[in-house]
Amino acid sequence: MTIAIAVTFGTDGNPGHLPKWYAITIVGVICVYVSGFAWSWGPLGWLVPSEIFPLEIRSACQSITVGVNMTSTFFIAQFFTAMLCHFKFGLFIFFGCFVVIMTTFIYNFFPETKGIPLEEMHMVWRQHPYWGKFLESENDKIQTSKTETKAST
Template sequence: MFYAPVLFNTLGFKNDASLYSAVITGAVNVLSTIVSIYSVDKVGRRVLLLEAGVQMFLSQVVIAIILGFKVADHSDNLSKGYAIFVVILVCTFVSAFAWSIGPLGWLISSEIFPLETRSAGQSVTVCVNLLFTFVIAQAFLSMLCHFKFGIFLFFSGWVFIMSIFVFFLVPETKNIPIEEMIERVWKQHWFWRRFVEDEYDNEKVNADYQL
């Protein structure tokens, strides 16, 4: 989103078309975020994340294929039909991001931490998020120049990894109070439950130790 006009200009769009395309993707971003607000508690966090993962992965791969053919043909500009199709694919990616990992990255992290560690956990989450946002913002133009259409394959690979992580390791937190998060989420999860201490067992061990 930072470099949308530059990206579209690189793809062969003229200056005005690049700006208009960036405005369109920005509008899609806003509208899709609103969709997330109204749907997140109905369909659940995992459903939105996994559906968006497939949507983002496919849109980036298709964009890379189209641009790969453009590079192979040594053409400087995309035809009008291909240009419109690329804008639609970019909007498809942006919409998926805006109703999933964009807002839910902040929502889920505010739900999963226990009350005792929420401030520290949320602080680390914000720091890591802003750090990698800064890194990508600084490196994107150089990556675009070196990778060319391969940059879309690079990010689609990370989207695939994210989707695998969500599928296996991110629990569903829909309609679960924060006070019950440990009992109803972490202790029921196939992987994380082995790292969650049972409060009753701890009290029993302490009582036995005192005796």
Template sequence: MVVACICYYVAAFAFSRGPLGWLVPSEISALEVKSAAQSLPVATNMLFTWIIAQAFLSMLCTMRYFLFFFFTAFVAVVTAFVYFLVPETKNIPTEEMLRIWTEHPYWKKVVTKDGAPPEA
């Protein structure tokens, strides 16, 4: 059961959230800030990988195989987040990303045409 849960979690993560931390920042960032914009997800990924590695064994002893359902729930939540809140960037040049954000049903409340946050 544990091996099956590990396989399911790895497959679900690779299908949903896994590559997005590397792909989305490079797709949505302007060329001038692309390297700086990529550094934040890399640092965050390394930090959370370290936290999970430190906590995994004690959590496994406490939660047993339910730990994998715990992580699978996070994958489901992030998959829903990506589906509803991350716009499609396929075949869209970087220069057009501001337009994509301002036309998105949710993000248009956060981003204006000039790239500045809207006035409250």
């Protein structure tokens, strides 16, 4: 899609005479892209946060997630037209790079939640190779409480 738009519009954004079949094809390909996003990455911004937060902080984290999502959507909508005028076909490459970055981040930093009840999500985060370094384990909590008990007696 990006190549077809780049060849047609170039860097000046003026395609000259554009055949009707070509315009229909470009719009069709964009619709397929949007449909693919709506069936894959699109709903994950709402689904994943509802599954990854422990019950104790879930409602607060969901509200922060919704706020960040809505704010990001607002800024993208405000700057999309200006970015399209400046980047031309490069805007599609720009967003494609973000999909690659997003995929890499999700693959490396988000745990698998399939089949895990919400009550056990805290254990998943503790066992994660990266995020587990920032969370105290159950053993640390037990030792801390025993130390505090001994110190108070």
